[in-house]
Amino acid sequence: MADIWLQFLLTIDATLRVSTPLILCAMAGIFSERSGIIDISLEGKMLLSAFTAASVAALSGSPWLGLGAAILVSMIFSLLHGFACITHRGNQVISGLAINILASGLTVTLGIALFAQGGQTPYLSSAQRFSAIPLPFADTMRQVPIIGTIYAEIISGHNLLVWIALLSVFVTGIVLYRTRFGLRLRATGEKPEAVDTAGISVTRIRYQAVLIAGLLCGIAGAYLSIAHGAGFVREMTAGKGYIALAAMIFGHWRPVPALMACLMFGFLEALAARLQGVDILFLGPIPTDLILVLPYVLTVVLLAGFIGRATPPKAIGQPYVKER
Amino acid sequence: MMRRPLPKWIDIGVMPIINIFAAFVVAGIIIALIGENPITALSVMVKGAFVYKGALGYTLFYATNFIFTGLAVAVAFHATLFNIGGEGQAMIGGLGIGIVALSLDPLLPPLLVILLAIPMAAVFGAIWGMIPGWLQAKRGSHIVITTIMFNFIASSIMVWLLAGMLMAPGQMSPETRHFAEGVGLLQIHQIANAIGIPMARSPLNLSFLVALAALVGVWVLIWRTRLGYIIRATGHSEKAVIYAGHDPAKIIMITMAISGGLAGLMALNEILGVQERVILNFTSGYGFTGIAVALMGRNHPFGILLASLLFGALYQGGAEIDFEFQTITREMVLMIQGLIILFSGALALMFHPLMERLYGMIAGPDSNTSPPKTKRAEHG
């Protein structure tokens, strides 16, 4: 029994770690889409950031520089997306897709040029990464039944970026609902004309939104390669950007529900990893593929309206043009 | 300087070339940044695509894939539907071929198996396309998200089946057994050599002809049939289509079925034309390339043909570059593909104002079109 309990705790612990990039990207998506800009390129930005963080960390030895560079690169690509969609009123889905494909190609091409390891970066030492931060008294607390174990296993021992991810949910909520920027941003996604005729620049707000999204994706990507992992591996985002998108939709474009969705999807992934090779009585090995495919299937079911309706911001996807 | 709206032939013919040129320039800059000579790289690419022995065959072989996936995306685009699910639809199309071939090849002569497998590829792909279509039409689920999800779901299904039920007995790798002898499309070099025309070896096969037929078929469908008219109308205005007495939901589903079917046919090229068994990941991202092809080709079969040839050359040339350069791999082709999608799709209008000014300079002020329509307030 104690063993199952421990397994359960470890799974929850893993959930937090696995959900971190999802949470950051989902918040990024919320900022962008609430302002009216569809962002399919969470995946691509995350991939580029992961690569940048690992490369800079490897070359400079400092994970902080890696993080900073990753954020910068992600924001540059956000600007590109914004440039195409806002200034040139290009198709937002296509722009996002282009960035994703570009990211896949660019990361490997540059990776080979820099490190000649088939697209990977060299394995990073712990000095070059963000390591786990044990919280005070974790070891002593471990003895305390239940609460202690939870504290020791789940709460303590995460790296800084995990806490930043959780913080980002809180900050997103405050910004969106308690600041004037948030009010204006939400209005821009629903009815940009109302914002324009109130004397506020729709363009400016949308650019700010995509830049914030870039910042968050940058942290997400850096997390993957220099906090969670120990280097960049090609295609290491493995569809997480799309799952984050799904979580955002699941959460109806609101921060806390999206967080819940991310945790749920993260739990499924952690569970699948843990159940790999485990047999159910009489049935043989659990099909972990089935568990891993659940986030995608659940998103489709949600979108089909079978578990509530998911209505996006009204003006999303339509470039804003002053009528004449 | 007066700007003048561009005539259709410039819009369709010249603008794509400018967009590609821009993409190549950016790619060239990146290549230079990693220390290689972009011009050399380009020449290797061109030789690899057209000049070396068998190169043209390979180029056309890849182009066949892109024709199918490009047509798939284009047909859906005409109804303003973004079919990002070409990958998944092609995979499931391949599954269809596999199921037919594996179950029937001990029972029927190879030719019949092939003749049954070909439409099955389309049918399976059509089903995989129609489900997101149904979800969009009847439940309002955004087709971009659902088709992306369905790609992942298809991939999972393929892994599950090929590593499980359909796996060749006694094997360790996730793939089916080989189809029976003769269940495969003839390769064109074989036919050519048989009738006395020397031709280098390449995987180019009869599905190329099916692709060409599909190009013509799609053109006729979209511009010369009632269904095509209604599809295009639905893409612009669902309300108008309802007013005219049609059901947009039905049209959306039919369009996605056709689109999925075309993507499914891509499997012919790889599965029946080359592999003669079902393997994982035979789609290799070609579904996404189809998007680039459709964008570049402006959703018109002729443009798609040209764009497919270009991308075929890119992929084949890319393989050559991978071979000859230490520092550049096939991923560079992905990079160029992304840049092309960026310039042709999202930034398509970026060069428009410049071109309009140039055109205005060269051609002089406009005299025969009516003045631009102002949006009028809605009162009588």
Add this chain to the structure above:
Amino acid sequence: MTQNPYSAKSNTKLPFAISMSGINKHFGLVHANRNIDLDIYRGDIHGIVGENGAGKSTLVSILYGFYTADSGTISLNGTSHHYNSTADAIAAGIGMVHQHFMLVPNFSVLENIVLGTEGGVNLTTSMTKARQMLEDLSQRFGLNVDLDAKVGDLPVSLQQRVEILKALFRNASILILDEPTGVLTPQETDQLFVILRILKDQGVTILLITHKLREIMAVTDRISVMRDGAIVAHLNTADTCAEDIAHLMVGRPVLVEKQWHQCDRGEAVVKVSDLSLNGSDNEANPILSPLDFEVHAGEIFGIAGVAGNGQSELLELLAGIIPPSGGSIDYHGQRIDAKTPASPLDIKSLGVAHVPEDRHASGIILPFSAAENTILGYEDAATSGRWNMFTSPALIHERCSGLMQDFDVRPPNPHLKSSLFSGGNQQKLVLAREMSARPSILLVGQPTRGVDIGAIEFIHHQLIAMRDAGCAIILVSVELDEIMSLSDRIMVMNNGKKMGILNRDEAEVKHIGLLMAGVK
């Protein structure tokens, strides 16, 4: 005119509230505003009238900072202003109530008002302060709205109040209203005018853009008439009349409502009995309560009402676009009801044609060429041969040419993209298409919305001609003038109910207005 041209409330001592001089604005080749000189007295209610496309909206958009003029100057209260953004205009004291409200439906009234003028980063404190200020404003101007209601749930007249409050919240001393009465019943319009007069008394200068001559005459002090981008006259309201203004708007004498003439009608070809339509919550709030009426051949049956009272749905029921929940429609004896619904194609085979209310959404497909639009709903005309599957461009082109000629659609070029035609020509094309099937029953919605006066005359003429030839016409329009000038009988709708059917000779505006507002 011997009396002082300026009214007793003479404001000549104060500088003009607005003074525009030499304003020009081009959009590409179109000279939307030509050398506009306009002076507006402080505290005036000043009307700007003109046809579609005359340049009124452009002019006030320049005033509101939405566009920048190519040349010319603007002075507000004596001081010259250069502003190139809406924010500047708002800061200068200009507020605008747009024709299509600039409100976020999901936000509350308070959030909408505060948007853009929050007064600080912290939203919660801003909103509390704003609430206080709005209580005061509501009292002063008699504009009562529930601040926490969701704007999307409010009726149109209240939404308009929110728009006005928005402007006042920003200390507007000049208020511009762009076509404010299009969506109001006559009674609500009167209420609006009461508010405007209160505003005027409190010193607000009001600019009223409208094409409704009756209202201009009722509430303004002075009028400027625009035509083809230029101002052709400045008038004192007291010294002029509707006919003169109409003449100035068009440049030639206009026959206001003189096309109708008596005509014998035939038998009833359309019989509607107990027709009803349920809403989304079934019978709780029906969209249409059981309706009965008949329409005869050789008759124009007008359906009047403020937009959104069920007329659009009634038209869609009649056209076969939506099936009825209860009751029936009989066309030439063929019954359509909930058990035997009909589609638009079925309707056509019964001899019914439909010119839809929203031309741009349903009637034509803007990116299509004119030729392709003439087969919308009539695809049979495009195909030949046994299978009836393949369309022939030659057939389509020929058909379109013919229709364009018959209805004087300009330019007569079937290849031209439909969006490049003027509103009037687009509408003529739609009418031509629908009449090509020689219908015996014609359903028409808002036939002259967004159409210039010349085309209006043509279309009205066509409708009357069709009636004379024996067609039964059901005409839905929110323009009461249009209904009254064309109809033989008028049915008024309110809240999905038939309020009454009047013969032409009994119809008068005040009574109809009451019926439109739901007062029997």
